[in-house]
Amino acid sequence: MNHVHLLDIEFEQNGQKQIITPVLLHDDNHTILIDCGYPDFLPLLEKAAQKHGILLESLTAVIVTHHDMDHIGSLAALKRTYPQIEIIAYESEVPYLAGSKKSLRIEQAEATLDDLSPEEKPHAEAFIRFLESIEPANVDRTVSHQERLPWCGGIEIIHTPGHMPGHISLYLLESKTMIAGDAVVASSGKLEIANPQFTMDMETAIRSVQLLLTYDTRQLICYHGGLFVGDARQALHQLIQAHTTNGLSEK
Template sequence: MKRSSSTERFQPITSENSNKGFEVAPDLYCYTIQIVNVIFYGKPGEEDWVLIDAGMPKSAEKIKEVAAARFSPNRPPKAIILTHAHFDHVGGLVDLLEEWKDVPVYAHERELPFITGQQNYPKPDSLVEGGMIAKLSFMFPTESIDIGGRAQPLPSDHSIPFMPGWKWIHTPGHSVGHISLFRESDQALIAGDAFVTVKQDSLYKVITQKIELNGPPRYLTPDWERAEQSVQTLGRLHPKLAITGHGVPVTDTHWLQNNLVKLIDHFKELAVPDHGKYVDE
């Protein structure tokens, strides 16, 4: 396996919710590490569980600690599912896989080049309209990692391995192979970064985790047309609860659906920056 700056370059950014967990549903636990959420699927005490996303660089030990406390010590997940492979969602992946020897990693087929060493992401746009996090984004790594044969494409029938009742939905824009996860039985949504519940380009709001529904992080979103279409796709699901890659989970259905409609209706004003290289292109 090949490491890169996406797994090795620690980012000294945090929030007041760092090291806090949120019980979103009996089998959904959201845990914040610095400024990003890691999701544990499975009921407490169960031996079979799934990890969704792998956090910031150098976060593997904390992920293993939370997993051991929630499930069973020394019991690896059945699989790791990636919403996408930006550095803050795969930062702990290589370290985890070196200990969890036989655990497969599933991602959309268009995201596989970024975890098999074939392609790097576009550079962040630090000149994009936004707050201090956007200005600092030039420091964020975009190098691919290489986990070799551990990387597997998600099933073409949109099922999710070891997550019965869930389906994956292609929600590109923030990345070409970005996915979200949805369970129809309780209308639970794991949105990844298709939309987030914090203004991610603002340092103050990232630190304080003030809740507000926003489009994907501006500085790492190269395709705004597809990003808008993806939010529309998720809105048509009418989710009753949502976990996003950044910000606090939402279980207030009325707030979630109202704000999702507002974001869809005013996406260009609320989400798309007024200027930036991916907007200007």
């Protein structure tokens, strides 16, 4: 039997309460974690998994949707603590996760420095230092678009670039569940593009949303916003329509 567990992790950042939703997949032989939060989140992950009766010692793999700090911050610590796990990521993400190429998020932040005011620049520089402090981790297995992993009832890899070029979403064939990562976020009963100011290519991000619509999705899980309550397909349509309309009005 296959299970999908949402690990809603509450924490405080910059004085504000936030929630992220890594996902734990579990069957008779495999326990797979999708994304792993910020640095030092290992105790939070362990506690959240235990609420579902699962110990992270049973982890067999961690699948990374992309190399943003809130998705990979505890990746190296996980591997060090549970060395049996297989780290899995999209092929183009490998050098960023391993630290052999500069994070695209660092490049993006550095590109804004000259345009910032003297008051804003220290905050941006501190953000860059934080990104630079994230411990690298080597990928054990790469995946490609539409590759199917045989675990937990079948997991299809969907390349959904835009937020980042190597971003992936995951479709669980047995339960018809879409794990969207940061392709979309759920907020106030609607789906939106995740952090538009950080989205590297908005047009590509919208095409990725259109790609998600080609799947028969019964439930949709966002890293930010958790399980979407409502008609996910209709909400995806509305998101595409809103951005298409805005695009036309701007021309």
